[in-house]
Amino acid sequence: MTAKIIDGKQFAENLRGRIAEHVARLKAEHGITPGLAVVIVGEDPASQVYVANKARQTAEVGMASFKHELPADTSEADLLTLVHRLNADPAVHGILVQMPLPKHIDANKIIEAIYPAKDVDCFTPANVGKVQIGLPGPVSCTPLGCLMLLRAELGSLEGKHAVIVGRSNLVGKPMAQLLLRDNCTVTVAHSRTQNLPDVIRQADIVVAAVGRPQMIKGDWIKPGAAVIDVGINRIAAPEKGEGKTRLVGDVDTAAASEVAGAITPVPGGVGPMTIACLLANTVTTASLINGLIPPSDLTA
Secondary structure, X not given: OXXXXXXXXXXXXXHHHHHHHHHHHXXXXXXXXXXXXEEEEOOOHHHHHHHHHHHHHHHHOOOEEEEEEEOOOOOXXXXXXXXXXXXXXXXXXXXXXXXXXXXXXXXHHHHHHOOHHHEOOOOOHHHHHHHHHOOOOOOOHHHHHHHHHHHHHHOOOOOOEEEEEOXXXXXXXXXXXXXXXXXXXXXXXOOOOOOHHHHHOOOOEEEEOOOOOOOEOHHHOOOOOEEEEOOOEEEEOHHHOOOOEEEEOOEXXXXXXXXXXXXXXXXXXXXXXXXXXXXXXXXXXHHHHOOOOOOHHHOO
C-alpha cells in the first residue's frame, strides 16, 4: 500500500478562493470589509516571513490588512495600548499578535487583553471555553485546518478512533475538542505515554503534534489510517551540502506512507492551511461582530 498524499497546499488555495467569495459577498450585501491586524514585535526572521505571507494573503482575498511592526524594545505598556486601540477600531475584526514576544513582555497578559470577539488565533480564555462547549466563534487555526483536511479526505469522522500525539494549548488540546465534536473517540497521547506505539496502532486517525522529528515510526501506524503530521522540524541534510538542513515532520513519512491510507507531507501539508484558516476566522469574527451567521464552510 502507498498512502494517498493529502495536498494541503492545493486545499488551502481552494479555501482562499471560497474566502474571497465570502468577502466579496460581505462587501456587496452588507458594506463590510473584514479587517485583520497583525502585530509583530522585534525582528525574528521566521516571524517576519510569516507575517509578510499573512499580509499578502489577506490582501489577495480582498480583506483589509493592518500591519504593525514594533521595535524589540517596545514596552509591555505600549503594546497593551496598541491592542486596546485595535480592540476599539471598527475597521479591525481580527487581531493577531505574533509570537514569540520579547522576554520582557508577558505574552499571557497581551493575549488576555485582546477582545475575544477579535481573537482570530483563539488564544483568549473566553474563546478556548467556547470551543470546549461548542459555541460559535473562531477556532485555533492549525486544528481547524487539520479538521478540514480530515473531513475532505474521510467524509464523516463519526465513530473513528483518533489518537492525538501532543497536548499543547496550540494544537493538541483544541484538536481533541474538535474531533470530539465530530463524534470521534479521542485519545490524547504524548511523549510520556506508556506503550505509545501500541496506542497509536489503534488509531484510525493520527494527528502528530509532539515537536520531535520523525518520532512516529511507520510500524506504529494502523494499516489504512489517516495521518495528519503537524510537526515542522529542521534537521541536518548533509546530502544537500555542508551545513544544509531540511524540513521533516513528527512522522517518518517514507515508512508511514507504506502503511497509511492517507498522509500529509511536510512541507506542503498542514502548514499552508494555518494562514488560510486565519483568514477564515477573520470572516467568522467579522460576521459575528455584525450580527451575521458565519459561513458554515469556513468553521468547525
